[in-house]
Amino acid sequence: MSFLLYLGSSARNPEAAGRRAGAPVGEAEYSYRFLLDAYRDMLAETETVIEIDDPAQADRYHVHFTALGEPCTLLAFCPPNLAPVGLACPTVCLFAWEFTTLPTGGWSKDPREDWRHVFLAHGRSIAMSEFAAAQVRAAMGDYCEVAAIPAPVYDAWASVEPRRMTDGQARVLRIGAGVVRDTRLTGIGQTAPFWPLRDAPALQIPPVPPLTVPPAHVPDALLHPVHEIVFDGMVFTTIFAPKDGRKNWRDLVSAFIWAFRDTADATLVVKIIHREPESFLPHFENLLFKCGPFACRVVAIGAWLDDDQMRDLASVSDIIVNTSHGEGMCLPLAEFMSTGAPAIAPDHTAMADYITPDNAFIVRGTLEHNVWPHDPQAMFRTMRYRIEWDSIVEAYESAAAMLKGPPERRLAMSHAARQTMHDYCSRARIGKTLRRFLGTASFAETPEEV
Known part of the structure; x- marks a missing residue:
């Protein structure tokens, strides 16, 4: 045919x-x-x-x-x-x-x-x-x-070798050209010193060096540096396009910070899908400022990742996270679960086909009025799911207890995730x-x- x-x-x-x-x-x-x-x-x-x-x-x-x-x-x-x-x-x-x-x-x-x-x-x-x-x-x-x-999508991802938290392996993710924001390096979320206005130190602005064209002999590695991100502890990963209003990313990030505000070994990796991630990062970092101070770590990746790099990201991820108002399928969720990563996700819309208590920590949601995304009249002719923020916090806490608890449950959930995706999308x-x-x-x- x-x-x-x-x-x-x-x-x-x-x-x-x-x-x-x-x-x-x-x-x-x-x-x-x-x-x-x-x-x-x-x-x-x-x-x-x-x-x-x-x-x-x-x-x-x-x-x-x-x-x-x-x-x-x-x-x-x-x-x-x-x-x-x-x-x-x-x-x-x-x-x-x-x-x-x-x-x-x-x-x-x-x-x-x-x-x-x-x-x-x-x-x-x-x-x-x-x-x-x-x-x-x-x-x-x-x-x-x-x-x-x-x-x-199952077959292309099932072969990924996971490097989970309890394996004791060094987990390093290498990324080429692009933007990476790591709260461990930027200091966002840490308590900043406060001075009364009259006692504040003078702001020192360094001179701006003249713009020069790099000489031809400069190594390519210096012109196009490679980001190396070393992970320890628990790694939660989410992938979303900020322009997609379904993704509910603010609740996802703020709930993570609240759940792990005193937990230094919890990391949220945010893979941003955006043509110009630099234009989105100020909005993202503004939310982080509002949520601070916190001890956990947030890493935002605004770089194009090829298939191998995406599989590397999946291999270092302990949990894949989704808190959307609705999904047509959610390819990142299906792909990461195919590697054996349990999920934090709702069980509504397309996710009802594969999200279960055996392979995921389920967040709750209730219906609310909404509009079709391409409707120029923006009339309330449909509904979507409104996610309960406190249930996201509970899911993060339950996932952390599973990752730090006896290995039997972690292995059972990982196996259930793989088996579900094999039966669903092989x-x-x-x-x-x-x-x-x-x-x-x-x-x-x-x-x-x-």
């Missing part, structure tokens, strides 16, 4: 097709690039896979493969309102959604803003979660088949589900691996 893959969103960059760096870093639809990459890597093992830049190309490929007697399907990785319709080539939209109602338009002449129009035109769709699939079934009934098939499981949904036996069977 032949598959055409189309990144039908603002995340599409023809010059960087197939590379994560090609996506618009930190934008709302950034994750669709990652979804396409994961599906492409799985399908390419056994099928003909072609990534296209223009949906108009789909019908030409469809004619070509049909003449060869080979079925051809276009997989559009995008929100339904950006998916192509009216093609001769069978089209399936793969989408993520985390709100309680589906958009029904009303603000544009484009009929696709009513997602039901797209589902009806395609006849089939793939949601990244049971939460989203249930909404399609409720809205479309028998007029559109839908399956919940998440991105197959290539063997996803390939089987996709094969059944598309009604074809052309996929080669992949042996189960645990």
Whole structure:
């Protein structure tokens, strides 16, 4: 079977097709690039896979493969309102959604803003979660088949060798060009001396050296220094895009500082996904100032990490943290849990498919009114989950007790995280589900691996 893959969103960059760096870093639809990459890597093992830049190309490929007697399907990785319709080539939209109602338009002449129009035109769709699939079934009934098939990310991360807190290994993360803020070095959170205004020492401003062009013989290592971050104690990690309003990062950070305000061996690593992280860091550091003083450590990383560096970050992380209002799947959570890292996370929206008391410390949330993120009218036509801040603190404290307690529970939760993700998003499981949904036996069977 032949598959055409189309990144039908603002995340599409023809010059960087197939590379994560090609996506618009930190934008709302950034994750669709990652979804396409994961599906492409799985399908390419056994099928003909072609990534296209223009949906108009789909019908030409469809004619070509049909003449060869080979079925051809276009997989559009995008929100339904950006998916192509009216093609001769069978089209399936793969989408993520985390709100309680589906958009029904009303603000544009484009009929696709009513997602039901797209589902009806395609006849089939793939949601990244049971939460989203249930909404399609409720809205479309028998007029559109839908399956919940998440991105197959387990296999690419299961081989990561963890360097957890209790292993006694030196844990060093090396990062190239980028911005790193470490409260151990900046002093944020430490008690600062206070002087009455009249007794305050004069502010000494050093002269600014003239700007010079580095000579050609200066070693590249000096022009592009490598950050080496040494970790000790407990390492909690979170990954988010500040522009994504779902992530609820202020509660995540402030709850960590409150839970570990007197605990020097607790570190929160914040991997920032942002095109210009320097523009976000003042807002981030302002929150840290408001939460001080504190003994714990916060490390913010505003650097591009390639796949190997992301796996290194996963290997030094004891706990992966998420406190979002809703998720379409949450790739970082699924990826880090595939390495055996237990989670702190809610069990709502897409996370309900894999977050359990066996593999996570669950934070509570209740529904509140909200708007569709792309609705120009910003009307309250949907709902999201409001996270209980005190339950985040409780989850941090429970996770710390687990990490510092007898190893049996830590090992059990780590095994449960791996096993859950194997059953949820391994290539063997996803390939089987996709094969059944598309009604074809052309996929080669992949042996189960645990």
